[in-house]
Amino acid sequence: MGPRRMFEPGTSVSVKKLQPPGHVRTPTYLRGKTGIIERAIRPFKNPEQLAYGLPAGEKYLYRVRFDMAEIWGSAEVPGDTVDAEIYEHWLEEMS
Amino acid sequence: MPHDHAEHLSPSGHPYRQDNDGPLTYWQTMEIAIRELMIEKGEVSAAEVTAQIEAMDARSPANGAAVVARAWTDPDFKARLLDDASAASREMGFDIGPMNLLAVENTSDVHNLIVCTLCSCYPRNLLGLPPDWYKTREYRSRAVREPRAVLREFGVQLPETKTVRVHDSTADMRYIVLPARPSGTENLDTHALAALVTRDSMIGTGLPKDPA
Numbered sequence: 001m002g003p004r005r006m007f008e009p010g011t012s013v014s015v016k017k018l019q020p021p022g023h024v025r026t027p028t029y030l031r032g033k034t035g036i037i038e039r040a041i042r043p044f045k046n047p048e049q050l051a052y053g054l055p056a057g058e059k060y061l062y063r064v065r066f067d068m069a070e071i072w073g074s075a076e077v078p079g080d081t082v083d084a085e086i087y088e089h090w091l092e093e094m095s
Numbered sequence: 096m097p098h099d100h101a102e103h104l105s106p107s108g109h110p111y112r113q114d115n116d117g118p119l120t121y122w123q124t125m126e127i128a129i130r131e132l133m134i135e136k137g138e139v140s141a142a143e144v145t146a147q148i149e150a151m152d153a154r155s156p157a158n159g160a161a162v163v164a165r166a167w168t169d170p171d172f173k174a175r176l177l178d179d180a181s182a183a184s185r186e187m188g189f190d191i192g193p194m195n196l197l198a199v200e201n202t203s204d205v206h207n208l209i210v211c212t213l214c215s216c217y218p219r220n221l222l223g224l225p226p227d228w229y230k231t232r233e234y235r236s237r238a239v240r241e242p243r244a245v246l247r248e249f250g251v252q253l254p255e256t257k258t259v260r261v262h263d264s265t266a267d268m269r270y271i272v273l274p275a276r277p278s279g280t281e282n283l284d285t286h287a288l289a290a291l292v293t294r295d296s297m298i299g300t301g302l303p304k305d306p307a
Contacts, residue, residue: 085267
């Protein structure tokens with residue numbers, strides 16, 4: 001039994017603003033930013049442990065879509081986006 | 096000798112690239128040590144290592160072009176490609192190993208661009224090794240910050256009516272752009288269509304060639 005899907009497509013989520021050391025796949029420029037779940041991919045082994053040869057639990061991987069203006073404060077053309085893959089433990093649902 | 100003391104100039108005065116034979120880096124030394132240990136312990140053979148390098152060098156953008164051309168001509172295949180690009184690539188006979196591939200489609204409203212800001216993730220198991228610029232900090236940082244400026248430098252001018260979607264390969268997925276089929280190609284077969292599909296059109300920094 002892998003982890004359950006926590007977020008459905010269209011859900012508004014924010015990326016946790018953490019600064020842990022180590023092999024982390026959440027880019028700094030997206031931390032603290034809010035986006036929309038574009039799709040739920042599936043669970044993968046957590047790269048934060050896998051990278052060190054440690055026993056790695058599975059974490060659900062999502063694609064999150066961010067507005068350029070949300071990330072950078074402005075956009076050359078409104079509506080342009082960045083999609084990135086973010087693991088579940090980095091995401092919080094926006095109320 | 097006019098250029099006796101000039102660096103990086105041949106005796107006739109032409110610039111040349113510096114020799115690439117400096118000392119090994121820490122990680123190069125580490126790779127060699129681990130490879131030699133694994134061969135010594137019988138985990139892999141030298142021939143297997145060579146075979147893997149040759150298999151990677153044999154992969155090229157032509158593999159992706161064949162997939163794109165098939166998607167342009169076979170709507171059922173296109174649906175399977177957009178649903179599961181790994182399975183669709185394997186269905187065409189390409190050995191992509193364990194790669195998790197996702198195809199994103201360019202339409203009249205959307206243009207897709209692929210980057211890996213964290214390192215250099217690229218669909219190598221289908222398209223072969225990435226171009227050098229794909230791995231530069233300049234491309235990686237600017238593609239997510241000012242994609243339209245980057246595209247203009249590649250010669251791609253997009254109207255404001257088209258949305259740019261940048262895909263940052265931050266984790267386990269790899270991406271290929273399914274470019275839009277050029278007009279005037281109705282009578283071309285998949286072989287001729289594949290010849291129009293450039294590497295850059297599958298990264299999103301280019302568009303397919305127009306038919307001759």
